[in-house]
Amino acid sequence: MLEKIRFIAILGIVSLALASIVAFIWGGVKTAYVINEIITSYGKDPHISISLIEVIDSILISVTLFIFSGSLYQLFISKLDLPPWMLADNLFDLKAKLGSMIILVMAVKFLEHLVEWKDPSGTLFFGIAVAIVSGTLIAFSYFNVKD
Secondary structure (H helix, E strand, C coil), X not given: CHHHHHHHHHHHHHHHHHHHHHHHHXXXXXXXXXXXXXXXXXXXXXXXXXXXXXXXXXXHHHHHXXXXXXXXXXXXXXXXXXXXXXXXCCHHHHHHHHHHHHHHHHHHHHHHHHHHCCCHHHHHHHHHHHHHXXXXXXXXXXXXXXX
């Protein structure tokens, strides 16, 4: 009976896959807007770099959702023919991948904040917070390795 119940994971897998598709489309729309912004301003708009960083952030989130969808499928349903670096072999690997992607997204958000640079002390505290969370996620991943 437990072997059949594992297929309930398909609900989460499909949800993550759909969210990934929508997020990729969202990233594509953002990219089109940025390209339009670059063309219409002849590349002189000071906010172009921020817009490009936001596109990167959108794509990172999309990729994370895709990786989770594929990894959950492989963990609960069946093997997939995807590159090994893309899939998790167990829940510890999946948590480590999530931590890595969170760190990347936080780094992109910090870079967005840094480019805007309106409040130096706020930027400093934001950077410290990103460093603390990143360090915690790295430590969590390092100390929770299971052989």
